[in-house]
Amino acid sequence: MPWVGNSSVSPDYMAVTCFVSADDVEWAAQLLLDFGLSGIEWEDGKPAQAPFTDIPLIPGRPFVRGYFPDEPGFDNIRVELEHLAKQHGWDMTLERIRTEDWANNWKQYYHPIYLKDNYVVVPAWQDVDGIDDDHRIILDPAMAFGTGTHPTTLMCLNEIIEIDPNRLRVLDLGAGSGILAIIAGKMHAHEIWAVEPDPVAFRALESNIALNHLKIHTLLGTLKDVPHDQVFDLALCNLIADIIIPEWPSLIQHLHPGSQAILSGILWERREEIIRVVESYGGHITKMVERDGWAMMVATP
Incomplete structure (x- = not known):
């Protein structure tokens, strides 16, 4: 403000x-x-x-x-x-x-979020007993998107836990509050790049990384600002269809044949558009989940 x-x-x-x-x-x-x-x-x-x-x-x-x-x-x-x-x-x-x-006042509506395998997103101004540091994701979203309460974010969080990014190189595009990158860090990803174009959200991103005592590369920018030689095992794209579709050809340049991409922020009625663009470049959708009218997909290049 x-x-x-x-x-x-x-x-x-x-x-x-x-x-x-x-x-x-x-x-x-x-x-x-x-x-x-x-x-x-x-x-x-x-x-x-x-x-x-x-x-x-x-x-x-x-x-x-x-x-x-x-x-x-x-x-x-x-x-x-x-x-x-x-x-x-x-x-x-x-x-x-x-x-x-x-x-x-908005903080009274933001409560701990319990995820798979005992991971918990904890507001920075609250404390929850019985959670070890590896399973505690401390978050102060400030004015950034991504508190974990929206279905798109919640589906992404649980899918990251299921995939298990331990020792993987992870790219988080449109990182917002940093919640997806942070849980990857808590799960001991080998290296993480968190990319966010909005300066206000970027400040929240860096603050939340510090709150969780993690080492994550942050980049104020978009996919085009990621160095061409950086290749990742897992891409996190909780965006919208109108960003994912045109960015997919560029994103797959940063992935290898065994990589996976979590695609979310997609309205359920637009899922076929995402499937078409992924398949048109030789990729496949290996999983799709719907929640409250939103789609989350796992794609391979």
């Missing part, structure tokens, strides 16, 4: 939401930015399509929302914003956001 750390005492924030027409979203966002706010978000009312999401999302009502520190002087800004909204015919709402709640 761009407002965290702006002062020694974190203030509460006032969220000012202006409901505008779809055509006015960008212009309204710029108007709010001119007030010197600490953060902004908006919804343009248009459906989100791939590659931004594997599920076409139903658009909501267009809005622009600005976050202002609740400090002396905000009352004057509020009056100006109310005048601006009235002038342009926008509906405006105001809501207080408590910084402590914002940063921490």
